[in-house]
Amino acid sequence: MEQVISKINRRNFLKLTGITSAGFIIGLSLKGNGIATLGKGEIAPYGLTPFVMIEQDGTITIFNPKPEMGQGTYQSIPSLIAEELEVPLTGVIIKQTGGQKRFGDGQGAGGSSSVRGSYFELRKVGASAKEMLVQAAANQWKVPVAECYAEDAKVFHKPSGKSTGYGDLAEAAAKLQVPKDPKLKDPKDFKLLGKNTQRPDIPLKSSGRAVFGIDVEVPGMVYASVAHSPVFGAKLVSYDDAAAKKVKSVIGVEKCQRKFGPYTYDCVAVIGENYWAAYQGRKALTINWDNQGNDKFNSKDYAQYLHDLSKQNGAVDKDEGNFDKAFSEAPVKVESFYETPVVAHSPIEPMNCVANWSDANKLEIWVSTQVPGRIMSEFTKEYNIPEENLTIHTMFSGGAFGRRLYTDFIGEAVQLSKAVGKPVKVIWTREDDTEQGPFRPMTFSAMKAGLTSDGKAVAFQHKVISPTIRYSEKYDKTKTDGTMTEGISEQKYEFPHMKNLYVNADFHIPVAAWRAVTSTTLAFAHESFIDEMAAKANKDPMEFRLGLLTKDSDTKTLLQKLKEVSNWDIPLASGWGRGVAQYEFFAGLAGYVIEVSKKGNGVNIEKAYAVIDLGTVVNPDMVKAQVEGAAVMALTAAIKGGITFDKGQTVQKNFNTNQLVRINEMPPVEVHILANGGPKIKGVGEPGLPPFAPALCNAIYAATGKRIRTLPFDIHNI
């Protein structure tokens, strides 16, 4: 183990492009949206996109296009190849790709897409390589290929029992044609996939040996701390750096720009021989900002603006039947308004990047990122350099949650390296991370439903009022925005009349995708309101939902499973309550039953039962870990303060005011996986978030009779 670990560590630092020994390369191209498709099938050293390399000494390297940020792609993705290649994952070198063209377009992790986007195609890569190695052995032994099989990185000849390692076969195998349609293993023969396999990165992460972006050191490197305007949208007028330059080990002060979406912010960076000096220097700067009138912005007025906007008709997201008529004629009506907060991503590793702009227009970047592919395209374009002039080292990310889909902080490091002619490591402070965004925006929801007198739901409406995370010049405010209405028109509940709407709001603060994106706020409104409808109809919330699902669907199966695992039909003790919620959206489908008990003026969360619907599962234990973690992140977003603005600035600065759930607040989470095989594969990383808050609030209603319609709330004082 020790040897393998040090090898991985060392190799993480090596240039990804610097492989010199002879290798056996399997071609594959990744096309758009993370879907991998097999390339034309040709073996060439680096002409195609190589995901597997076998060196003559038997060393096997698997190239991983999906960055590891905690979600387990460091294991799950190489496992897809290793399973079919018949190699154990221990001992294999895993290298993250760096946006090189030969690895295709899918180099990035987001949208819970990594496994579901490459499940079949990356298995085909492994299977092709295996077939070529087996063929090479059969040729060498002059025996029929049918008498040979591969196992544990060797090819065996069944009748004679002789075997040869992959390393000895690599050269001959590399000369063979890549099979067009390799045979994939029967899932019942899987050794890795579907098993609770241990992750190879966990020993590294349990010993301080995993190398994150912030840990990278390169010779001659200097450090930068970048001062951003506290008020969003301010302009830099002037600065006085005399005091900063007097700080020991400060070596310079430079201007740079932070570019995010449509915004370009001027910044002042202090460069130092060490981080502490750069940071002390930055604190000694006196900067004169022109706030451009943005210092009057505050969350309270903005909430009022969203309330005002809610009176607009909005753009139609989905229109079925005749909602307006059905609602006006319904004998029983329910109407509610839901509000959610802005939240920060807050990965514990702050944004950071090492960039080295060297002579001859060469750029090298070391960074914790979700998107090496995007970095390659953006920075080669911005600096007009060919791909071979940009080397990207994709490091382990210390959390990402959507924040590392963006490249604003990388741009700062690149500009500063270019300015000072040295490698520069930019490290944002926690305050920078908390104050500067991008944030998950708030969404407000105006809900309406009409029921018959015997409690049958006939009309339903979810109107979303929010700013958008979609920054595009082509954005049309008069049309609905699927990013901000995510999932509301895709729920499986059968309403004869449904009309969902969207009202866009202006916002000048940078906003972004956050783990599970807009479903994290919309599910709260949607599934809490379904509960309100059930209450109005005087029906059990579980039975009310199942009653809206007459046709077979994954949602129906999921709710039935939740009912079973939570013992829904067994009454709880007095003072306890349970709530249910589910949400289906682009990333997948999950649901919770949560039990709470009254405690003082608030509640205690006794237990959360989660069910996630996957179809096919690669590592069940890792799936459980993802859902456990999603529950914690959702709980933080529900009960902690979130982000607010006053005087044009973010009020929260660090973890003392932007609080996260701690271990003593962690409820027991029991995760069940629906994985009955078949072609369906759903996402893992995100679906565990959206249904948590509504299940919790529905449980609170059951226990206390109090309906929570605004997040965040104080769980100790409801």
Place this chain on the structure above:
Amino acid sequence: MPEYTLNVNNKDYKIDVDPQMPLLWAIRDYVGLKGTKFGCGIAQCGACTVHLEGTPIRSCSFPASAAAGKKITTIEGISENIDHAVQKAWIEMQVPQCGYCQSGQIMSAVALLKNKPHPTDADIDAAMQGNLCRCGTYQRIRSAIHRAAELV
């Protein structure tokens, strides 16, 4: 500026930096051990937890000069072969996700088990509350500490 000596994982390092530089940055940038992490800078997240004379401290908020001459232990110092009982339990329970906070979590857990070889859930909550995990591995941290107590 005076030079001072930091004893990290039983090795002496002569340091000549701003005495107010937090121990965290001295360990990371001068001693060169990167396992101890920067998370917040104000002792709120625990990613920077190290032991000073066996007691967990937040090295981001502790001047390096104040640690001079004292015994400092970092994540790199608890075992050579990733075989400390806490590390074994961490691996067995597959605790880390992104892993960034885990050096600090492990240092807090090691100190807890030294004081309380068989901690209750309440003991764990009290000792581990200072360590944030944004990935939400708390449930597994709790199980792994109980498991480590069996392995010690």
